[in-house]
Amino acid sequence: MGLTSEDIERLDEIVKRTRPLHRGDFLFRDGDRFRSLYVVKTGSVKTFAPSPEGGEQVLGFHLPGEIIGLDAIDKDQHACSAKVLETSAICEIPFQRLEELTSAIPSLQHQMYRLLSKEIGHDTDMLLLLGKKNAEERLAAFLLSLSQRLHKRGLSPSDFYLSMSRHEIGNYLGLAVETVSRLFTRFQDDGLMRVDRKHIELLDLPALEALVGGNGQGRRQNQQR
C-alpha cells in the first residue's frame, strides 16, 4: 500500500495486542470516550446502537481484518457499542498515536482516508439494501457478503459458521427472526445452501448472486426505476 517496511514497523509499534476476548465482552460501549480503533485479528464482533425506543439496531458484524470505531472520531465519543461474538483476538490502535503517524507518513494518511471512505461505501450499500430490497434479497446479500469477506481472508467462501444468532441477523437486516428462519429453510429447500444450526454451506453461489443482483425485482419495483 505504498508503505516502506520502516513505516510498517512504526505502525506496528503503536498497536497493542490484547489477550483474547470472549463471547459477550465489550470492546467499548456507546457513550464511552473514544480512544482507539480496533482491528479484528480472529473471531468476530458486532456493533450496535441503541434506538430511542429502547431496542437496538445491529450496525455490523466485523470479521478478521476489519476495523471498528471509525464512526467515533467525529464526536470523540462512541455512539455505538461493540460486543465480541466468539473468542476473538483484537488489536487496539490508539487513535492519537495513529493520527501523529499519519501526519508523518503521507501514504498512511491516504490509507486512512481510504479506510474511512470505504466505510461510508459499505453504509451506502446497506442503505440500498434496507431501502430497496426484499427479505429474500437481503438474506442472500448478507450470506454473500460473509462469503466474500471470509474468502478474502483465505477462508472457505462456501463453508462457515455463523457466530451471530438469527435474532441478530434479523435485526441487522431489518427483518423479524421468524422471517430469517423461514428463508433459511426456503433457501435450503431450493438447494441454494445447507443449514445446520450455525453451520452454513453455500451450495449455489451463482444463484445467490442472481437473487441479490437484478433478476428478482426488489420490493416489487418500488419507487423510481
Add this chain to the structure above:
Amino acid sequence: MGLTSEDIERLDEIVKRTRPLHRGDFLFRDGDRFRSLYVVKTGSVKTFAPSPEGGEQVLGFHLPGEIIGLDAIDKDQHACSAKVLETSAICEIPFQRLEELTSAIPSLQHQMYRLLSKEIGHDTDMLLLLGKKNAEERLAAFLLSLSQRLHKRGLSPSDFYLSMSRHEIGNYLGLAVETVSRLFTRFQDDGLMRVDRKHIELLDLPALEALVGGNGQGRRQNQQR
C-alpha cells in the same frame, strides 16, 4: 477549529468557485473518476446510486455547508451521482491538493478525519431509520433533519421550501410516493405542520420530535428490545 488564518488562506487558495449550477446539472456521475470534493454554498444537491434492478436509491440531500463525494476516495471513482436540485453555488476542492495540505496541517487533517467520521455517523442514523422506524417516524425525522440543518445555517427552522419532489423523498426514506403524500396530509390535519406544494411550515417541532423519539414504538417493536 484550530486553524490559523494562514491555514485558512492556504485552504482557500485551492478551492475553486464554479459559476452557478442549475436544476438537473450533475456534479458527477457514478463511474466518474474521483477528483474533487464538492461543498454546497447555496442551493441543494441530491446524491443517488443505481440499484441493480435499474432503479435508484437516493442517498442524501445536501444543503449549504455540506460536503459531497467522500465515499469516492476509496475506489478513486464515484459510486453515486450528484444532481443539482435547484440553482446552486457549489465549491470544488481538488482532493489531491487537499490531501497535500492536510499532511502539512495536522489540525486540518484532524478535521478531515472528523468530517469522514461524521459522514459515517449520518449513515448509521439512516440505517437505524430504515431498519427500525415506521413511515410516520421516518418522515418526521426527515423534516426535523432538514429543519435542524437549515437552522444551523441561520435559516428558518420552521419555514422552508422543499427542493426535492415527493418521489425523491419517498425514495430516500424507503417509502412509496403515495405514503409520503398521505403523511403530509395527516401531519397537516394533526396540526403538526402546514403544507402548500413545496412550501413547508413546521408548526409543532416538539410534537415532531416526540414522534421520532421514543413515544411511538417504531415498527411496533420489531426485533430486540
Add this chain to the structure above:
DNA sequence: TGGTCGTGTTGATCTGGATCAAATATCCTC
C-alpha cells in the same frame, strides 16, 4: 381558451412480512 405533461393527492385493494402462538431443539447450570 383549451390541451398536454408532470407532479401530487386520494381512494380501494392487495400482500410481504410482522405478530402472535406453540411446539421443539439447544444450551447452560448445578
Add this chain to the structure above:
DNA sequence: GAGGATATTTGATCCAGATCAACACGACCA
C-alpha cells in the same frame, strides 16, 4: 444428566404500507 432458560422453527393471522387506479392541479404552450 435433570430442569429451566434461550434459540429456532413452524403455523395462523394480521396490518402497514405498497400497488393499482383515478382524479386534481399547476405550469407551460399553442
